[in-house]
Amino acid sequence: MADQRDTFRSIELTKIGEARWKATNVRGGETFVGGGGDDPDFTPLELLLAAIAACSAADVDAITRKRAEAESFTVTTSGDKVRDDLGNHLVNLTVTLDVTFPEGEGGDAARAALPRSVAQTRDRLCTVGRTVQVGAPIDYRLAGE
Known part of the structure; x- marks a missing residue:
């Protein structure tokens, strides 16, 4: 353990x-x-979107920069806030990565690694995104109880 x-x-x-x-x-x-x-x-909701973006960006960058440093790297995370039978929550969550690598062998290798690195952050690596996807109970407590 x-x-x-x-x-x-x-x-x-x-x-x-x-x-x-x-x-x-x-x-x-x-x-x-x-x-x-x-x-x-x-807002708290914007911080959640930023956390998903930052977690994914850190993972993808750590993998691809071993091959070449990105010339530009922007991540946009978006969703729709709804209120339904489940209460307030986000739907249609989307993470869009816009990454440019330099020309040459290293850039080619980084571009080739990009789809796999995005899949890895989505499916295994990004703790924030994985927590949202798989769900986790939250224990609310009052101090002293």
């Missing part, structure tokens, strides 16, 4: 204003979350 220090992940979210929160990771990194008002902060 894996040591919990190797598997455990957490962040702390602290209210800093009206419909605004600060997320802090264990390394001291911070990002800000808004409630969708006029502030520029990402």
Whole structure:
């Protein structure tokens, strides 16, 4: 069994204003979350889309850059927010990668590896995307109970 220090992940979210929160990771990194008002902060839903994109991008880049560094690399993640019998959720989730590699042998090898690397991030590697795809129960608790 894996040591919990190797598997455990957490962040702390602290209210800093009206419909605004600060997320802090264990390394001291911070990002800000808004409630969708006029502030520029990402909403929780946008953070989920960004997390899927970033996780997939990191996987694909790690595989393809062994052959050639991408000249450009953009990932767009989108979906439709709906409310139905299941409550609020996203449908039609799509991850689109737009990657350009240089001409030459290394670029050719990276282009050849790209479809397989996208399949690997979708099917096995991207923890965020895999969690969304396979689902995971969430245990909601009140502190002290």
